[in-house]
Amino acid sequence: xxxxxxxxxxxxxxxxxxxxxxxxxxxxxxxxxxxxxxxxxxxxxxxxxxxxxxxxxxxxxxxxxxxxxxxxxxxxxxxxxxxxxxxxxxxxxxxxxxxxxxxxxxxxxxxxxx
Amino acid sequence: xxxxxxxxxxxxxxxxxxxxxxxxxxxxxxxxxxxxxxxxxxxxxxxxxxxxxxxxxxxxxxxxxxxxxxxxxxxxxxxxxxxxxxxxxxxxxxxxxxxxxxxxxxxxxxxxxxx
Numbered sequence: 001x002x003x004x005x006x007x008x009x010x011x012x013x014x015x016x017x018x019x020x021x022x023x024x025x026x027x028x029x030x031x032x033x034x035x036x037x038x039x040x041x042x043x044x045x046x047x048x049x050x051x052x053x054x055x056x057x058x059x060x061x062x063x064x065x066x067x068x069x070x071x072x073x074x075x076x077x078x079x080x081x082x083x084x085x086x087x088x089x090x091x092x093x094x095x096x097x098x099x100x101x102x103x104x105x106x107x108x109x110x111x112x113x114x
Numbered sequence: 115x116x117x118x119x120x121x122x123x124x125x126x127x128x129x130x131x132x133x134x135x136x137x138x139x140x141x142x143x144x145x146x147x148x149x150x151x152x153x154x155x156x157x158x159x160x161x162x163x164x165x166x167x168x169x170x171x172x173x174x175x176x177x178x179x180x181x182x183x184x185x186x187x188x189x190x191x192x193x194x195x196x197x198x199x200x201x202x203x204x205x206x207x208x209x210x211x212x213x214x215x216x217x218x219x220x221x222x223x224x225x226x227x228x229x
Contacts, residue, residue, distance in 0.1 A: 004157075031215065033215060033216070033217075035217075040222070041221060041222070042118075042120075042203050042205075042219030042220055042221050042222050043158070043203070043217070043219050044219070045216045045217060045218070048215055048216065056215075056216050058216065090157070090158070092217075094215060101215060102148065102160055102163065103148075103160075103215060103217065104160070105150075105157040105158045105159070106157060107156065107157045108157060
């Protein structure tokens with residue numbers, strides 16, 4: 001049983017560019033959350049997708065957008081990259097929304113913006 | 115606003131000693147409190163969690179306690195081993211129909227267990 005997977009593992013971009021990160025949830029999970037983890041900090045919630053819709057959003061600008069596909073996989077898109085977007089981007093999946101549902105994290109995509 | 119404060123930021127103990135990490139949350143509507151362990155370069159992994167309807171939970175050498183009145187919860191690791199060395203994050207999540215699982219994380223505690 002594969003856990004949460006993410007691609008790519010590492011990415012280098014320049015300011016102003018756009019990036020797409022991908023996440024495949026754990027088998028049996030239909031909900032995907034995205035987090036940004038800056039160096040030395042705890043993860044910060046970006047948004048969550050369920051039934052192909054964004055259900056909740058954290059304090060991130062509209063430059064951050066996402067999508068969920070019918071197979072429950074998800075993409076995170078960041079436009080007009082800034083130096084401050086350099087971070088580890090984590091995807092977490094869970095079997096359904098909220099409640100007591102445990103979130104399982106993927107290995108992350110490390111993004112460096114130059 | 116929603117906030118989770120975690121202390122200490124770093125903790126160094128001798129192998130075999132106990133380690134305690136404390137977190138305080140601001141949102142009284144929080145009802146779920148997981149702890150994650152993150153080794154260098156790896157994903158956060160859930161090690162234990164507690165719901166607001168219980169005050170304590172144990173799993174072998176790990177325990178978590180919750181004080182809803184004071185809005186704080188703690189992670190206790192007994193008989194520490196070198197492989198316990200990692201960054202530990204506490205988190206909180208609020209109940210309610212508007213909640214879809216947003217976790218609010220603390221800043222993390224770097225635990226070093228010296229052999």
